[in-house]
Amino acid sequence: MNKSAIIVAGGKGTRMGSPIPKQYLEIGGKPVLMHTLEVFYQLDAQIRLILVIPEVDMDFWIELCDKFDFEIPHQLVAGGPSRFQSVKNGLNAIADTQGVVAIHDGVRPFVSPSVIAESFRMASQYGSAIAVVPLKDSIRKLTDEGKSFYQERQYFRLVQTPQTFDLVRIKKAFDVTELHHFTDDATVFEHQGWQVHLIAGNAENIKITSPEDMDYAQFLLLKS
Numbered sequence: 001m002n003k004s005a006i007i008v009a010g011g012k013g014t015r016m017g018s019p020i021p022k023q024y025l026e027i028g029g030k031p032v033l034m035h036t037l038e039v040f041y042q043l044d045a046q047i048r049l050i051l052v053i054p055e056v057d058m059d060f061w062i063e064l065c066d067k068f069d070f071e072i073p074h075q076l077v078a079g080g081p082s083r084f085q086s087v088k089n090g091l092n093a094i095a096d097t098q099g100v101v102a103i104h105d106g107v108r109p110f111v112s113p114s115v116i117a118e119s120f121r122m123a124s125q126y127g128s129a130i131a132v133v134p135l136k137d138s139i140r141k142l143t144d145e146g147k148s149f150y151q152e153r154q155y156f157r158l159v160q161t162p163q164t165f166d167l168v169r170i171k172k173a174f175d176v177t178e179l180h181h182f183t184d185d186a187t188v189f190e191h192q193g194w195q196v197h198l199i200a201g202n203a204e205n206i207k208i209t210s211p212e213d214m215d216y217a218q219f220l221l222l223k224s
């Protein structure tokens with residue numbers, strides 16, 4: 001079974017507001033993105049790694065790899081203006097006609113190796129495997145009229161990545177989908193009428209998004 005992982009890092013990191021996009025910020029002495037690639041590589045060096053970054057950052061990334069002696073083999077692919085397009089570009093770089101592919105945010109370096117392994121196993125069996133975690137807080141649904149309503153939180157999950165799929169089906173889903181407003185890959189897959197299979201994610205698998213996440217990321221790294 002061919003295994004690939006598309007690590008999407010084609011964004012600008014606007015909410016972080018840092019001088020360089022958040023995927024290149026250092027935690028524990030090296031860029032976030034290198035930690036993320038390492039988790040996959042250390043789990044299984046046979047997983048083909050496809051790294052999607054903005055085309056304008058390609059030379060910068062190559063310089064970073066040089067500076068940090070980063071030697072994990074990976075294929076570089078240019079990102080697009082949206083996450084959807086970046087994932088699609090990553091999928092188009094895979095010529096295989098069968099296998100499974102994990103799609104993972106480059107800014108989630110604390111994904112646990114066991115979650116990745118389980119996502120490949122379950123996607124091979126069910127066609128998809130989406131990492132989710134339960135909510136810890138209560139939630140309320142807002143209306144356009146300014147009201148809010150209690151929601152039973154046991155029926156909700158926070159969705160993470162990896163989101164791992166049968167390669168042929170996810171490629172088809174991205175090929176035929178015309179509206180690009182989906183915020184994750186599970187929704188693109190589901191839009192074809194295919195049910196998604198959920199697996200347990202890990203609580204530390206945060207998406208580094210805004211400045212306070214960097215403090216927590218440093219803490220998580222020191223703890224591990």
Ligand SMILES: Nc1ccn([C@@H]2O[C@H](COP(=O)(O)OP(=O)(O)OP(=O)(O)O)[C@@H](O)[C@H]2O)c(=O)n1
Nearest residue numbers: 008009010011012013014015081082083086106
């Ligand atoms: N055109 C884009 C936009 C986002 N991403 C990637 O998708 C992941 C999740 O997106 P998000 O956290 O929103 O990253 P940014 O778009 O960079 O952040 P912001 O919305 O704050 O600008 C990130 O790894 C990001 O680099 C991507 O590959 N291509």
Ligand SMILES: C[C@](O)(CO)[C@H](O)COP(=O)(O)O
Nearest residue numbers: 083105159160161183184207
């Ligand atoms: C894919 C994702 O990380 C799942 O939680 C999330 O939907 C990305 O959203 P963003 O707005 O692109 O950060």
